[in-house]
Every structure is written in structure tokens, then in C-alpha cells.
Amino acid sequence: MKTPSCTLLAEVRAFRQKHPDVRYVDLIALDIPGHFYGKRYPVEMLEKVAAGSPLKLPQNAVLLGVQGGLFKIGDYCFNDGDPDANRRLVPGTLKPVSWESQPLGQMLITSDGTDAPIEFEPREVLARVLQRLQHKGIHPVVAFELEFYLFDKKLANGLPQFPRDPLSDDADDQPNLHIERLSRFSAVLDDMAQTARDQGIDSTVITAEIGPGQFEINFGHSDDALRAADWAALFCRSTRGVALKHGYRASFMAKPYLQFPGSGMHVHVSLYDGAGNNLLAAHQQQPLRHAVAGCLQLLPHCMPIFAPNHNALRRLGGTVNAATRASWGFEDRDACLRIPESDPRNLRIEHRLASADANPYLVLAAILAGLEHGLETRQEPIAPLNDDRSSGTDFPVEMLDAVRAMQHHTVVRDTLGAEFVDVYCENKRQDHLAFQQEINAREYRWFL
Known part of the structure; x- marks a missing residue:
């Protein structure tokens, strides 16, 4: 090291x-x-x-x-x-x-x-998981995708405003996937992409997403999983800085608008052996099924990582392509775990549950721990959504419930580290309690 x-x-x-x-x-x-x-x-x-x-x-x-x-x-x-x-x-x-x-x-x-x-440092948690996988002859290849929103630089009474269309000076307040949005905001988006490349980040595709002022950036696949998480972390920092320089505010907040889609962190993971063979594709893709089962089993117990705050929990369910239960499917964006169509060499799992403001080191560590657990226990997964649209298992959607589910789960403690789990869960619990210590205007309207 x-x-x-x-x-x-x-x-x-x-x-x-x-x-x-x-x-x-x-x-x-x-x-x-x-x-x-x-x-x-x-x-x-x-x-x-x-x-x-x-x-x-x-x-x-x-x-x-x-x-x-x-x-x-x-x-x-x-x-x-x-x-x-x-x-x-x-x-x-x-x-x-x-x-x-x-x-x-x-x-x-x-x-x-x-x-x-430091046992609870996020990068160290991921490094330990990767070291353990390496000793088992498992080598991940990883690619992150991050969604984010642009807002006007100035807030209105503390609330975000839609970004101004630089061509018309009107608010970009219409949800759409139109390619023209990329052209209208090309100055700031091109600068974000170039700045990312200057940071050594392999940024690739930019997409206009459904929400007003919402975009997605894709990163290249990397066989250095730590570096892939570094890219995701550094991109968030540089993107916020570039946006301010152009008169905008960029945010990876999970659910800035209740009526529009939230922003997610999608992580593509494939696993290879020392000879470069895709482990998930072997034996008629049976290891893929085992890996999926392991991920789904640990997912409800890693929710404080995938949805690390009150706002991130708002993103789950009720909008486009946001899962409400732990599920999987082939080419299905409603699933937590999507299996994109690919050849055996590039067979991979796309983990779609995490919010864009989650910690990328911890998200990847939790995903890899689930894959590892599945490959070792060799269980069969529940039915994919392709076969049963009601398939899935519940996960906690309240922070204190999620913390309890994580803190005392033996496999999570063994794979991510007991000291980290205790520290992380108490951090999330204290953050949640601190967030509750404020009376907002709605509370006065309802109960005064």
C-alpha cells in the first residue's frame, strides 16, 4: 500500500x-x-x-x-x-x-x-474489503454514475430556485430528457467535464435527466476500485465549485423537490479472477444469482449507508425508477439491482439504490460485501421483477429503524468492521436527533 x-x-x-x-x-x-x-x-x-x-x-x-x-x-x-x-x-x-x-x-x-x-475512515473501510477480496482472488471492476441538480445561485427564503436558461433567461422549470438542455447549459456542463478530466477523473457521458435542471455524469470503468470511489468524491467537489463560478449552485442532495425525481448514485460492478475471467458469468451465470442474493440479503441492513440522511430516505419510492423494496431484474430500472444487457465478458450488476449524496467509499464497500457474502453462501435470489412485479423484500425507511437494523447484523459487522459499524451508526443516530431539534413553520401551522 x-x-x-x-x-x-x-x-x-x-x-x-x-x-x-x-x-x-x-x-x-x-x-x-x-x-x-x-x-x-x-x-x-x-x-x-x-x-x-x-x-x-x-x-x-x-x-x-x-x-x-x-x-x-x-x-x-x-x-x-x-x-x-x-x-x-x-x-x-x-x-x-x-x-x-x-x-x-x-x-x-x-x-x-x-x-x-483509522478503522472508521471511509476509504480505509473500502480498502479492507478490497484487500480481503484480493486474497480470495476476486478483482472488482467498478464504474459510478452520479445525478445532480443545478439551481440558481441565489436561494429564495432558503429554498432552491430553478436555474436560469442562459439563452432565454427563463427558469428551466420543465422536467424533460431533451438533448437541447445539454446545449443550453453547455458552458457550465463542458467546464464540469473538462475540470473533472483535469482532476484525472475519467468522466464520459453526460445526460439531461428528468428533473428540471437535473443531469447525470458517467465515469469510466476502473479496475482500481479505490480510484473509482476517489473519482466520485472528487467530482462532487469540483462540480460544486465550477457551478458557482458560472453563477449556479450544484447539489447532489437526494430529493430537492418532492414533485420531481431524486438524484441517485448508480454503481456498476463486475468481478474477475486473476486470469481476467468474469466470475459472474461462469457456470451459466450461477455466481451472478448468488451475488444478487447476497446483495439483497445485506441491503436492508446497510440502509444508513445507501440513504445516509432524512432527505435521502424521501427519495425512495413514489417516483420514476426509485425502488421501494429490495429487488432485482434484467434491464429493469425499477429494481435495486439491475442486470444490464451485455456479453459474458462485461456481465455486471448495477446497484441503483444509493442516493447521490451518499459516501462513495462506503457505498462501494457495502455493495462488495454483499457480493462477497452471496458468492460464499451460494443462496438463490428471490424472483426477478421480470417474472414477478411484486417480488422484493422490505427495507427500513426511517433512520432510527435503519440504524438498528445495521448495528446488530453479524455479517455487516464482520465484513465492514465492528468498530466502523458502531461509530457509523451512532454518527447517523446523533445526526438524525440533531435534525429533529428544530420547529419548522409547518409545525406551527398544524399545531399552534
Whole structure:
């Protein structure tokens, strides 16, 4: 896991030579709710880190709630002295930041691969799952798809406004899939795509989605699953920045409008052996059925990962292509697990349940844990939706129910790590309770 300091040092020096006007670099990592935290380093100090100097940040920065506060979770935060923990630079991620007013760089950091990784750091959770699969001779190939909304830069009484059509200056308030929307918003969309490529992200297809001002971006398939999750995380950061530069607000919020479709994170996963054979396609695709069964079995117990907040739970059911139960099907977008039509070489599972604002490292870790569980237990799945439109199993749609279902499930604790599960569930519980501590206008209208 460790990268020689000479390689990192060469990367930093090459960056400085190519971008001599950059004085600072943001060293960033994703916390549990999916927000970036970190430090802004002078670029000359980054050379020292690349050469082997320690890089330490508070361990508990990973535990921040959605609003950035710390919760009492076991002995963390308030009874542990708030210790530092080592981080390392992620090679290949030092890139320029083009959406800020001043020249800047950014680079991912992580605790995975250090001598004492943080057990509940999202990237470390995924790294452990991947390491276990690798020891079993299983090599995932992964591609993310992310949906997001554009809004006007200014909020109206705290509420989002439809983006202004740059050609007519009218609000883009009509839901549609028209290709013309891509043309009308081409300036900001093209900049988002190019900025993503500048970050090293293999962004491919852009689609106008059903909701007003809603779009989807696809990423290339990668045999480096950690890097695929890095791409998803970095794209969210750069897209928000580019949108503001163009006078818009971009959001990956799961359900910004009740009357329009929510935004999802779709993850395509195929599994290969060391010789490059697709494991899901072997033996008349029987391993595919086992993998599906494992995913469906764990899905109700991973809901706090797939729908990590109150708003994300609103997205489930009642709108186009949003599942209401744990289900699967061939070429069926109403299913949680869709099997796209493909040749045996590219046979894969598309996991469609997660919200766009979920943590990509944890979403992928949970999906892979389900696939692994299915391949080991070799159970048969329930009927696909193609055979029975009522097929499916229930999953919790209230956060506290979802937390209880996750925290005490033996397989989830074994595959994702018991310490992570306890920390994550308490973080979600505390976030949910904090969210309830506000009386909104509707409550006064109903009960005053």
C-alpha cells in the first residue's frame, strides 16, 4: 500500500514545475457524512511530506456530523484527548484547482496504508474489503454514475430556485430528457467535464435527466476500485465549485423537490479472477444469482449507508425508477439491482439504490460485501421483477429503524468492521436527533 517517497516527491516537483503560480495545496479526505476536511499546505511544505515527513491530522475529524459538529461516540471526541492520526498522500491525485479565484492545488490524503489506519475512515473501510477480496482472488471492476441538480445561485427564503436558461433567461422549470438542455447549459456542463478530466477523473457521458435542471455524469470503468470511489468524491467537489463560478449552485442532495425525481448514485460492478475471467458469468451465470442474493440479503441492513440522511430516505419510492423494496431484474430500472444487457465478458450488476449524496467509499464497500457474502453462501435470489412485479423484500425507511437494523447484523459487522459499524451508526443516530431539534413553520401551522 505504501508508495516510495521518491515517487511522491517526483509528482510534487513535476506539479510545481508545471504550475509555478500555485503556492498552496489543499490536502483533503472524506469524512463519514461525505464532506471533505483537511489542511491547506504551502507547496514547499508538501515536498517535505512527499519526502517522508509526518502528515498528521486529528483522528476525530472523520467523525464530524453533517453540520460539522462532534458527537460523543464511545470514548471518541470527548474522552480520548482528540489525538492526531497519521495520513499519507494518495499518489496520482495532486491536481490544479481551476474554480477558485487564486491558483491552488489539491491532493487526496488517507489513513489507509499507514501503520495505524483509522478503522472508521471511509476509504480505509473500502480498502479492507478490497484487500480481503484480493486474497480470495476476486478483482472488482467498478464504474459510478452520479445525478445532480443545478439551481440558481441565489436561494429564495432558503429554498432552491430553478436555474436560469442562459439563452432565454427563463427558469428551466420543465422536467424533460431533451438533448437541447445539454446545449443550453453547455458552458457550465463542458467546464464540469473538462475540470473533472483535469482532476484525472475519467468522466464520459453526460445526460439531461428528468428533473428540471437535473443531469447525470458517467465515469469510466476502473479496475482500481479505490480510484473509482476517489473519482466520485472528487467530482462532487469540483462540480460544486465550477457551478458557482458560472453563477449556479450544484447539489447532489437526494430529493430537492418532492414533485420531481431524486438524484441517485448508480454503481456498476463486475468481478474477475486473476486470469481476467468474469466470475459472474461462469457456470451459466450461477455466481451472478448468488451475488444478487447476497446483495439483497445485506441491503436492508446497510440502509444508513445507501440513504445516509432524512432527505435521502424521501427519495425512495413514489417516483420514476426509485425502488421501494429490495429487488432485482434484467434491464429493469425499477429494481435495486439491475442486470444490464451485455456479453459474458462485461456481465455486471448495477446497484441503483444509493442516493447521490451518499459516501462513495462506503457505498462501494457495502455493495462488495454483499457480493462477497452471496458468492460464499451460494443462496438463490428471490424472483426477478421480470417474472414477478411484486417480488422484493422490505427495507427500513426511517433512520432510527435503519440504524438498528445495521448495528446488530453479524455479517455487516464482520465484513465492514465492528468498530466502523458502531461509530457509523451512532454518527447517523446523533445526526438524525440533531435534525429533529428544530420547529419548522409547518409545525406551527398544524399545531399552534
